[in-house]
Amino acid sequence: MVRRRCLEQRAKQRVTMATNFRISVAASGVLALCMCVAPLRTPSGTTPNIKHIAMGRCFNYITLVNPGIRSDCEEIWQAFEEAVLGQTSCDVAAERYRRMFRAMPQMGACDRFLLWSKTRMLIQDYTAVARDLWTLEDTLAGYMFNDLVWCGQREDSDFNFGSCPEWSACLHHPVNSLWRQASKIFGEMACGNVTVLLNGSIEKAFNRNSMFGSVELDSLNPLRVRYVNIKVVTNLDGPFIESCTKGSVVDLIHILQARGFRWTCSDNDRILTILQCVRKPDHSACRTRADSQAVK
Ligand SMILES: *[C@@H]1O[C@H](CO)[C@@H](O)[C@H](O)[C@H]1NC(C)=O
């Protein structure tokens, strides 16, 4: 997911920043002065204007995107602040967001749930075309907080706009915790046929540490889900590392079987190949018969 990738990139920047900062502190020896003269503002802190962005998205969602939903954006924001502010950055357990999620009750139509891992780019194209598919980013919570970063601080009642810890550095990171809770609720909600899109061009297409592998999968209820339809998709240029019969996808199938799910698995779904071809029309995998006739 972009948000995850973004966070990883930011985390890397942050490590560099932190190193530089430590060096500058050691050099000057005057922490307070250093902070005053050159306030530590990095892209790795809480997203600037987070309240306006999140609230704007919330009102957009309940007014235009999904007007059927009854949620109070003010109440959601208050519950969000209550979960995050005044806490040490690594001290926000997923449960702290319970009140917030209670303020955004949601139902998804069965057969439309789409779960995915490491296929972000393609997912954006796929959901733009297959409009009836529903991803976590289509829920109110996912929609509001996609791509945002935040953390609080114990010493201050505001967000920390200067820096936030690496999201994977601690179990109870506020961003990670919100997505874990959102993913859990999303998985529990899933019903009918569920589609799972995995990336066959990487090792561990099915990764037990991913949000899908560690939260969503375990939240799926075999009594509500009719089929888990896995689609393994590779880049047009490969590498062709995993498939329905190779690598970690096989482990996923074993887990599904053991838990009593019915499943199907397909490699290189035609629609997904065509979608990739839209971005690379000249790729050899994208030549159609019409093309070769036109060349004659
Ligand atoms: C698979 O993952 C790689 C590495 O993250 C990424 O560059 C590529 O776009 C992904 N492929 C698909 C089909 O999503």
Ligand SMILES: *[C@@H]1O[C@H](CO)[C@@H](O)[C@H](O)[C@H]1NC(C)=O
């Ligand atoms: C659910 O998935 C199964 C297996 O792929 C398929 O046969 C069936 O038509 C699907 N049903 C719906 C409603 O999509």
